[in-house]
Amino acid sequence: MNTKSAFIAVTGRPNAGKSSLVNLLVGEKVAIVSEKPQTTRTRINGVLTKDEVQYVFIDTPGMHKARNKLSDNMVRTIKDSVDDVDAIILMTDASKGVSPIEKSLIESFAARNADVILLINKVDLLKDKTVLLSLIDTYRAMFDFAQIIPISVKNQINTDEIMPVLEKYAKDGPHYFDDDLPTDQTERVWLAELIREKILRNMQEEIPHGTAVYIESLETRKTRAGKDIVDIGAVILCEKASHKGMIIGRQGDMLKKIGTLAREEMEDYFDCKVNMKLWVKVREDWRNKESVIADLGLKAD
Ligand SMILES: Nc1nc2c(ncn2[C@@H]2O[C@H](COP(=O)(O)OP(=O)(O)OP(=O)(O)O)[C@@H](O)[C@H]2O)c(=O)[nH]1
Numbered sequence: 001m002n003t004k005s006a007f008i009a010v011t012g013r014p015n016a017g018k019s020s021l022v023n024l025l026v027g028e029k030v031a032i033v034s035e036k037p038q039t040t041r042t043r044i045n046g047v048l049t050k051d052e053v054q055y056v057f058i059d060t061p062g063m064h065k066a067r068n069k070l071s072d073n074m075v076r077t078i079k080d081s082v083d084d085v086d087a088i089i090l091m092t093d094a095s096k097g098v099s100p101i102e103k104s105l106i107e108s109f110a111a112r113n114a115d116v117i118l119l120i121n122k123v124d125l126l127k128d129k130t131v132l133l134s135l136i137d138t139y140r141a142m143f144d145f146a147q148i149i150p151i152s153v154k155n156q157i158n159t160d161e162i163m164p165v166l167e168k169y170a171k172d173g174p175h176y177f178d179d180d181l182p183t184d185q186t187e188r189v190w191l192a193e194l195i196r197e198k199i200l201r202n203m204q205e206e207i208p209h210g211t212a213v214y215i216e217s218l219e220t221r222k223t224r225a226g227k228d229i230v231d232i233g234a235v236i237l238c239e240k241a242s243h244k245g246m247i248i249g250r251q252g253d254m255l256k257k258i259g260t261l262a263r264e265e266m267e268d269y270f271d272c273k274v275n276m277k278l279w280v281k282v283r284e285d286w287r288n289k290e291s292v293i294a295d296l297g298l299k300a301d
Pocket residue numbers: 013014015016017018019020021032033034035036037038039040041060061062063121122123124125151152153154155
């Protein structure tokens with residue numbers, strides 16, 4: 001069989017729904033999703049193998065102005081991820097106008113003569129559909145997109161139209177990733193991300209953005225009854241002692257909530273009981289420390 005591959009980068013403003021799209025296309029939760037901008041921090045490859053073609057969807061952080069060394073690395077990751085791909089998906093938000101960040105992204109695509117598919121997401125939020133038509137005209141005037149599709153990932157509107165468009169970008173070549181795995185992230189990284197997702201969804205303002213999570217231990221053992229149980233030890237890193245107190249919460253209730261939500265999802269994944277221990281540690285201003293950023297695996301290549 002002649003194998004093919006297609007590398008598709010998914011870019012756009014923070015919170016547009018990029019990770020939601022990658023999860024939908026891959027059919028598995030490979031990237032975490034939250035209502036807060038700047039949820040994704042690294043390049044995440046979502047892999048879908050359909051017959052001879054292997055699609056690699058590259059989920060990227062939302063494009064923004066860097067404010068610290070972490071976001072500096074995030075922005076570099078976006079730029080690296082759109083290099084050498086077969087096509088780029090630009091995802092925008094129908095409920096918002098064209099942002100300056102989008103404008104500059106589109107200008108960079110034009111300069112490189114890239115193949116770009118525009119997905120205008122969240123059309124479910126539009127009450128007045130004429131807004132969509134004028135938005136399409138505005139984007140069309142900015143760049144010669146290969147295709148423009150208004151979609152809703154949430155309500156799966158027009159989402160069936162995406163794959164047939166992407167098929168055209170598959171090129172002869174090997175499958176670069178395992179055909180049977182939906183992502184090349186390590187299990188530890190993915191588990192840590194699940195915990196970070198629960199922090200993002202349950203805590204407000206700067207606190208979730210100033211946290212990072214890593215798995216310190218991961219082991220499977222048998223219970224006395226002979227059943228599998230997974231022991232996980234994870235560390236939540238935060239920037240300030242005051243944040244640590246809030247992450248733990250009154251009588252530990254916030255940490256308990258985060259831990260329970262993450263554990264339930266992990267139990268579904270492992271299909272057995274999970275015993276999780278969470279520790280909260282303070283690392284002052286870690287988002288400006290390159291060595292910590294590198295240790296956490298958040299450095300751009
Ligand atoms: N109403 C609506 N909400 C959506 C849709 N698609 C995604 N969302 C929501 O938008 C929010 C952001 O989704 P993400 O997938 O995390 O967005 P992202 O572009 O990956 O965000 P960053 O990683 O921060 O750049 C979440 O609350 C999603 O549930 C959609 O079609 N309609």
